[in-house]
Amino acid sequence: MPRTSHWLLRGLHHVDGILLTLALLVLGISLAVVTSASGQSPVRISGHLVNIGLALAVMVLMANVPPHLLSKVGPPLYAAGVVLLVGVALFGEIRNGARRWLDLGFIAFQPSELLKLALPLMLAWYFQRNEAVLRAKHFMVGGILLLVPFLLILRQPDLGTALMLGASGFYLLFFAGLPWKVILGGATLGAASLPVVWGLMHDYQQRRVLMLLDPASDPLGAGYHIIQSTIAIGSGGLFGKGWMQGTQNQLDFIPERTTDFIFAVFGEEFGYAGAILLVCLYLAIVARGLVIAARAPTLFGRLMAATLSLNLFTYVFVNMGMVSGILPVVGVPLPLMSYGGTALVTLLLGMGILMSVATHRQLNKS
Amino acid sequence: MPLATPLKNLDRELARFHGRLKAGGIFVVLLAAALLGRTFYLQITQHDYYIQRAENNRISLVPVAPNRGLILDRKGRILAENYSAYTLELARAQPHDLEATLTEVAKLIEITPGELRRFRRLLAESHEFETVPLKSKLTDEEVAILAANRYRLPGAEVKARLFRNYQAGPGMAHVVGFIGRINDRDLKSLRESGREQNYRGTVHIGKTGLEQSYETLLHGRTGFDQMETDASGRAVRALSRIPPVPGKDLRLYLDEGLQAVAEHAFGDYMGGLVALDPNTGGVLALVSKPGFDPNLFIDGIDPETWKTLNESPERPMVNRVLRGIYPPGSTIKPFMGLAGLELGVRKPEDTIVDPGYFSLPNSSHQYRDWKRGGHGIVDLRRAIAQSCDTYFYKLAVDMGIDRMHDYLQKFSFGEKTGIDLDGESAGLLPSREWKQRRWKKVWYPGETVIAGIGQGYHLTTPLQLATATAMIANGGKRIEPRLVQAVRDPLTHVWQPQPVVVHEQLPLKPEDLAVVRQGMLDAMRPGGTAAAAAAGAPYTIAGKTGTAQVVGIKQGARYDAGSLSRKNRDHALFIAYAPAENPTIVVAVMVENGGHGGSTAAPIARAVFDYYLTGKRPGNMKLEGGSDASD
Numbered sequence: 001m002p003r004t005s006h007w008l009l010r011g012l013h014h015v016d017g018i019l020l021t022l023a024l025l026v027l028g029i030s031l032a033v034v035t036s037a038s039g040q041s042p043v044r045i046s047g048h049l050v051n052i053g054l055a056l057a058v059m060v061l062m063a064n065v066p067p068h069l070l071s072k073v074g075p076p077l078y079a080a081g082v083v084l085l086v087g088v089a090l091f092g093e094i095r096n097g098a099r100r101w102l103d104l105g106f107i108a109f110q111p112s113e114l115l116k117l118a119l120p121l122m123l124a125w126y127f128q129r130n131e132a133v134l135r136a137k138h139f140m141v142g143g144i145l146l147l148v149p150f151l152l153i154l155r156q157p158d159l160g161t162a163l164m165l166g167a168s169g170f171y172l173l174f175f176a177g178l179p180w181k182v183i184l185g186g187a188t189l190g191a192a193s194l195p196v197v198w199g200l201m202h203d204y205q206q207r208r209v210l211m212l213l214d215p216a217s218d219p220l221g222a223g224y225h226i227i228q229s230t231i232a233i234g235s236g237g238l239f240g241k242g243w244m245q246g247t248q249n250q251l252d253f254i255p256e257r258t259t260d261f262i263f264a265v266f267g268e269e270f271g272y273a274g275a276i277l278l279v280c281l282y283l284a285i286v287a288r289g290l291v292i293a294a295r296a297p298t299l300f301g302r303l304m305a306a307t308l309s310l311n312l313f314t315y316v317f318v319n320m321g322m323v324s325g326i327l328p329v330v331g332v333p334l335p336l337m338s339y340g341g342t343a344l345v346t347l348l349l350g351m352g353i354l355m356s357v358a359t360h361r362q363l364n365k366s
Numbered sequence: 367m368p369l370a371t372p373l374k375n376l377d378r379e380l381a382r383f384h385g386r387l388k389a390g391g392i393f394v395v396l397l398a399a400a401l402l403g404r405t406f407y408l409q410i411t412q413h414d415y416y417i418q419r420a421e422n423n424r425i426s427l428v429p430v431a432p433n434r435g436l437i438l439d440r441k442g443r444i445l446a447e448n449y450s451a452y453t454l455e456l457a458r459a460q461p462h463d464l465e466a467t468l469t470e471v472a473k474l475i476e477i478t479p480g481e482l483r484r485f486r487r488l489l490a491e492s493h494e495f496e497t498v499p500l501k502s503k504l505t506d507e508e509v510a511i512l513a514a515n516r517y518r519l520p521g522a523e524v525k526a527r528l529f530r531n532y533q534a535g536p537g538m539a540h541v542v543g544f545i546g547r548i549n550d551r552d553l554k555s556l557r558e559s560g561r562e563q564n565y566r567g568t569v570h571i572g573k574t575g576l577e578q579s580y581e582t583l584l585h586g587r588t589g590f591d592q593m594e595t596d597a598s599g600r601a602v603r604a605l606s607r608i609p610p611v612p613g614k615d616l617r618l619y620l621d622e623g624l625q626a627v628a629e630h631a632f633g634d635y636m637g638g639l640v641a642l643d644p645n646t647g648g649v650l651a652l653v654s655k656p657g658f659d660p661n662l663f664i665d666g667i668d669p670e671t672w673k674t675l676n677e678s679p680e681r682p683m684v685n686r687v688l689r690g691i692y693p694p695g696s697t698i699k700p701f702m703g704l705a706g707l708e709l710g711v712r713k714p715e716d717t718i719v720d721p722g723y724f725s726l727p728n729s730s731h732q733y734r735d736w737k738r739g740g741h742g743i744v745d746l747r748r749a750i751a752q753s754c755d756t757y758f759y760k761l762a763v764d765m766g767i768d769r770m771h772d773y774l775q776k777f778s779f780g781e782k783t784g785i786d787l788d789g790e791s792a793g794l795l796p797s798r799e800w801k802q803r804r805w806k807k808v809w810y811p812g813e814t815v816i817a818g819i820g821q822g823y824h825l826t827t828p829l830q831l832a833t834a835t836a837m838i839a840n841g842g843k844r845i846e847p848r849l850v851q852a853v854r855d856p857l858t859h860v861w862q863p864q865p866v867v868v869h870e871q872l873p874l875k876p877e878d879l880a881v882v883r884q885g886m887l888d889a890m891r892p893g894g895t896a897a898a899a900a901a902g903a904p905y906t907i908a909g910k911t912g913t914a915q916v917v918g919i920k921q922g923a924r925y926d927a928g929s930l931s932r933k934n935r936d937h938a939l940f941i942a943y944a945p946a947e948n949p950t951i952v953v954a955v956m957v958e959n960g961g962h963g964g965s966t967a968a969p970i971a972r973a974v975f976d977y978y979l980t981g982k983r984p985g986n987m988k989l990e991g992g993s994d995a996s997d
């Protein structure tokens with residue numbers, strides 16, 4: 001027994017205290033809001049607790065995997081992901097008009113989820129490998145590595161996931177040193193090609209964008225979600241209506257309120273003060289991640305830590321932007337807040353990697 | 367890991383990376399600022415707007431329909447009351463879904479073809495957001511079955527609704543009337559009179575009778591429940607309530623027992639009867655036969671039944687007392703006599719010798735008296751008692767149609783009486799001017815002659831006859847007939863008496879009035895036209911018979927009731943009041959195809975007098991279910 005506890009204690013050595021504290025604070029808020037949003041449903045609350053426990057365990061586990069071992073997982077994971085995406089394109093199952101799902105007989109899943117982690121790992125591995133001789137061609141290869149899954153997911157079609165994946169790939173290239181003139185040139189080109197993109201977009205994608213511009217145009221249809229969530233947030237005021245006192249929440253006006261729209265519940269019950277606190281907590285997590293990146297001894301660690309940090313905030317931005325009505329409705333959960341096991345495990349897995357990068361610095365040196 | 371890279375190079379790379387981290391950090395802070403800017407806008411700048419929208423989401427006003435006022439007879443017996451019952455109602459939906467639900471419902475509970483027809487008619491008339499009743503008065507078992515199968519019946523709802531019960535039955539239908547579902551026309555008039563808001567939550571509205579004319583009082587004021595409702599519109603809890611104010615109760619002058627006696631006295635005959643209190647104008651009985659069951663109409667009548675009622679040659683839907691117009695016949699004679707005296711055309715002692723006919727100067731046309739050979743020497747009193755036509759032919763000619771018109775008008779002939787029921791007919795009181803206007807023809811002297819005995823153009827309702835007769839009984843007061851005696855405030859429970867409305871007081875000379883009264887008294891005595899009907903009465907009756915021709919009788923032919931089919935027989939009329947010395951009740955009776963007034967109409971009036979003045983019921987009238995055990 002003493003040996004086991006010793007082993008456990010050693011495992012906890014790789015946990016970054018600051019990151020863990022911040023994560024636990026957000027998770028605590030999440031538990032309170034899920035309790036309120038689910039109408040104190042014991043099933044939901046216990047389910048959420050189990051998810052949190054599981055995700056924390058995965059985080060601790062990942063924190064103990066040394067970065068150099070992790071970097072070796074990149075290429076095979078990426079290869080498998082791309083193969084599965086091709087498989088989806090060829091044999092995928094169509095659900096809700098899009099070919100996203102792969103039915104492996106025992107389990108049906110979206111390979112695009114796998115890429116969210118595989119792509120940064122792959123790119124970080126690639127740049128680490130070529131660290132000494134980094135040239136323009138390496139960025140071109142990196143760009144291709146990014147574009148392959150991006151385009152495969154785009155034609156499923158799944159614009160939201162493709163953009164999120166594209167963003168994480170872009171962050172990695174950016175931190176790897178992608179020249180500013182390429183970035184600015186690309187941005188200009190992108191802006192110029194917006195009308196073309198609009199033309200290529202599917203009807204429902206165009207509708208979502210239009211809906212954003214004027215949710216009142218379809219108050220009972222797709223606009224309903226945005227209208228009700230903005231009402232919830234706006235009616236919260238400075239200090240909110242109080243925990244479990246939000247009428248929009250309690251009376252079912254907010255859709256998907258334990259998952260994607262949980263920020264509407266939070267904003268209604270805790271107000272602007274709550275929103276500031278939550279955003280600050282996220283900023284602190286990002287800041288800690290960037291500090292870890294700055295201190296990381298290897299390029300792989302630096303790139304992974306910086307990319308994962310920015311990625312987290314991108315999710316925060318896209319979700320809150322959607323719920324508060326400045327971005328189109330895309331099914332993106334709010335990191336550490338939304339109910340849902342997969343997203344939570346993926347997220348804390350990423351934080352585990354951050355911790356691994358943070359704590360294996362000295363070990364690597366020694 | 368090979369570390370061949372020069373240190374300087376590595377430092378430069380690190381510095382660049384740190385620069386990128388700063389850029390990334392700035393990017394994140396900008397995104398955060400955008401988010402907090404947006405939430406600031408929503409939660410601080412626009413807070414008032416959104417809190418209002420959230421309140422609008424949350425709170426809904428549910429109208430609470432007030433209880434409708436009761437209608438009671440003079441002794442407090444209930445003529446119209448409320449009860450609550452469960453109704454199966456269907457929401458308007460896609461036709462396919464509706465048919466599917468109908469099919470499912472029919473598998474669970476019995477839906478009669480009549481109910482289905484009614485439902486389809488109501489559906490066609492209803493609005494988008496209304497629910498349409500399929501079956502009313504569900505039994506507890508049916509409610510349970512429907513509740514258990516709710517998931518199979520999309521759009522079907524079981525609702526508790528207030529209904530009206532008219533337990534007095536068909537005899538009272540023309541008085542009380544009925545309520546029915548609010549239709550487009552009702553809605554329009556409610557909107558125009560600014561009462562629409564008060565009818566939110568109300569399903570029914572008075573359509574005829576007192577239910578219609580006293581709608582405003584009976585309805586009451588709609589209350590509102592402020593409910594907290596969830597997103598699906600389900601009420602979660604009540605926040606506050608403005609209670610509804612129930613409608614006012616009405617107490618009538620009318621006596622349900624007297625009404626039943628009068629109705630019974632008609633036997634198989636159709637017709638109308640109205641009994642008034644000559645001192646108040648209170649309607650003591652108002653019978654229009656045949657009646658109908660008002661309960662059929664409350665939740666929409668099925669089209670088949672409606673067709674039967676509406677197209678019946680007996681016309682049960684027509685209130686004969688208010689809307690039936692007939693030539694007054696000889697019942698006009700007391701009024702003609704009074705006119706002659708008051709206008710100075712006749713003195714009481716003036717007599718004529720009646721040869722059995724009247725001829726205009728320079729004309730060979732004979733206007734016959736009903737009595738072959740005539741009545742001999744007659745003064746006014748006798749002329750009324752024996753209904754001498756010749757006397758009144760001559761009087762009419764001496765008076766002239768214009769004076770006749772103007773004077774008779776004071777008795778409400780040709781004018782509405784002002785009763786508190788809608789749809790009253792004004793009848794027709796002819797004049798020279800009227801004929802010119804209506805027919806563009808001159809008035810012929812012969813028309814004046816027959817007008818003297820209430821024939822020709824003159825048309826009157828039984829209600830006008832009763833109102834006019836009451837003026838003889840009360841000394842010239844033209845009082846508007848009233849059904850409602852008092853109105854009870856639902857909150858204070860205090861009965862507020864309704865005012866007696868005296869339309870006009872005619873300055874009749876008592877001696878003139880006495881002559882006419884005496885003539886009417888004599889009519890009920892041996893030798894009078896209705897003596898048989900008064901025989902053995904422990905009180906005195908003053909009356910006048912009349913007949914209204916249905917088909918014209920050719921010159922030289924005699925009217926023979928036996929040879930005419932019943933529907934071509936004359937309508938029998940009778941007006942009377944009693945006790946003659948101090949009248950407390952006035953009656954006007956019209957019996958369709960009843961022949962002579964003395965033989966069919968007068969006995970009906972007698973039965974009414976007997977019951978009202980002595981409490982005696984016709985011997986062959988069975989007591990019904992103790993409905994008037996309190997008498």
